[in-house]
Amino acid sequence: xxxxxxxRVLWKxxxxxxxxxxxxxxxxxxxxxxxxxxxxxxxxxSFKVGALQCMGVNPxxxxxxxxxxxxxxSMRLYKERLGAIDQQRxxxxxxxxx
Amino acid sequence: MGKVVGAFxxxxxxxxxxxxxxxxxxxxxxxxxxxxECARRxxxxxxxxxxxxxxxxxxxxxxxxxxxxxxGTGDIxxxxxxxxxxxxxxxxxxxxxxxxxxxxGFDNGFDWAVARSFSVDHAVSIPHHLVxxxxxxxxxxxxxxxxxxxxxAVDPFLSLKRTAELGRExxxxxxxxxxxxxxxxxxxGGISHWVGTAEMGRVNEGFDREVLAHGVAGxxxxxxxxxxxxxxxxxxxxxxxxxxxxxxLAAVEGGKGEVxxxxxxxxxxxxxxxxxxxxx
Numbered sequence: 174x175x176x177x178x179x180x181r182v183l184w185k186x187x188x189x190x191x192x193x194x195x196x197x198x199x200x201x202x203x204x205x206x207x208x209x210x211x212x213x214x215x216x217x218x219s220f221k222v223g224a225l226q227c228m229g230v231n232p233x234x235x236x237x238x239x240x241x242x243x244x245x246x247s248m249r250l251y252k253e254r255l256g257a258i259d260q261q262r263x264x265x266x267x268x269x270x271x
Numbered sequence: 272m273g274k275v276v277g278a279f280x281x282x283x284x285x286x287x288x289x290x291x292x293x294x295x296x297x298x299x300x301x302x303x304x305x306x307x308e309c310a311r312r313x314x315x316x317x318x319x320x321x322x323x324x325x326x327x328x329x330x331x332x333x334x335x336x337x338x339x340x341x342x343g344t345g346d347i348x349x350x351x352x353x354x355x356x357x358x359x360x361x362x363x364x365x366x367x368x369x370x371x372x373x374x375x376g377f378d379n380g381f382d383w384a385v386a387r388s389f390s391v392d393h394a395v396s397i398p399h400h401l402v403x404x405x406x407x408x409x410x411x412x413x414x415x416x417x418x419x420x421x422x423x424a425v426d427p428f429l430s431l432k433r434t435a436e437l438g439r440e441x442x443x444x445x446x447x448x449x450x451x452x453x454x455x456x457x458x459x460g461g462i463s464h465w466v467g468t469a470e471m472g473r474v475n476e477g478f479d480r481e482v483l484a485h486g487v488a489g490x491x492x493x494x495x496x497x498x499x500x501x502x503x504x505x506x507x508x509x510x511x512x513x514x515x516x517x518x519x520l521a522a523v524e525g526g527k528g529e530v531x532x533x534x535x536x537x538x539x540x541x542x543x544x545x546x547x548x549x550x551x
Binding site: 177180181184185187188226231232233234235236237248252255256257258 | 328329330333334335424425426466467468469470471508
């Protein structure tokens with residue numbers, strides 16, 4: 174995985190409104206403009222935030238990506254995707270968008 | 272000749288604004304009281320300029336450019352990323368002093384990245400909102416604000432040793448400045464918090480109190496002895512922001528701290544420590 178390229182994509186999706194809109198319209202078309210591998214594209218399309226972090230992607234970017242663009246923006250689900258154990262899911266607050 | 276007359280450690284926790292009612296009333300009132308006490312003590316220092324040392328959160332700087340340490344020498348606006356209840360930052364820089372600090376650094380082995388205009392994020396706007404702004408109201412005049420950003424949250428990280436050196440360099444530059452400035456440095460950040468990871472919501476009070484104790488003792492050597500792995504493992508990726516605290520402490524000649532407040536606020540996902548630093 175090209176961590177640098179994936180972080181570039183996620184950063185654009187965090188801060189650029191036009192990129193967010195294009196991703197929402199057709200994520201596969203948006204991602205096609207970058208030289209991402211199939212695995213990387215799949216991780217992004219499926220919001221595999223745990224896999225992204227395992228590959229070294231900065232957690233602030235995965236969280237921002239999830240909060241902005243995931244179909245279900247529940248932070249509880251986000252933490253489940255990261256493999257959080259029960260206690261870790263409980264150690265969580267409504268503070269963070271559910 | 273200028274002087275660094277004091278420093279503070281304060282958190283810049285955006286969750287406070289997103290979910291202000293999340294902690295129990297006692298805890299959230301204690302946090303706000305700590306900010307207010309820092310503001311009161313800032314007034315007592317009769318400052319003429321504030322330097323806020325913070326860090327980007329992968330908002331301001333992208334993969335195309337990740338500055339190790341940056342000083343804003345021109346106009347400032349912000350914050351990027353709106354938070355409910357947090358007014359858009361309106362402040363002026365002390366352009367003469369900021370430019371002098373940059374040049375002093377260039378002349379002494381500190382190659383600052385320079386932003387001649389700068390949009391800050393919450394690392395500057397929250398301490399400004401909760402400490403500087405109330406102090407300004409009490410003082411009756413505007414406090415110019417110089418933003419400094421260090422690589423804490425996005426790698427490659429600035430080494431802890433270098434953050435201390437940068438604090439000392441800021442002090443040397445202020446002292447070499449021709450005008451009689453009274454400068455206060457606010458280290459903005461932490462302490463323990465996990466951001467965007469499975470552990471998010473955990474707080475390590477033991478680590479936080481250890482860091483505060485080092486601040487009370489003015490023990491920069493102990494603070495700089497932590498490895499990145501130790502910090503992230505014990506206190507989370509967010510605790511890498513102790514760099515900002517180290518820089519602020521080092522900016523004060525023989526600085527030693529007094530704990531103004533500490534709350535382990537799990538609903539706000541952060542161990543929130545407050546320290547006031549005075550010169551020896």
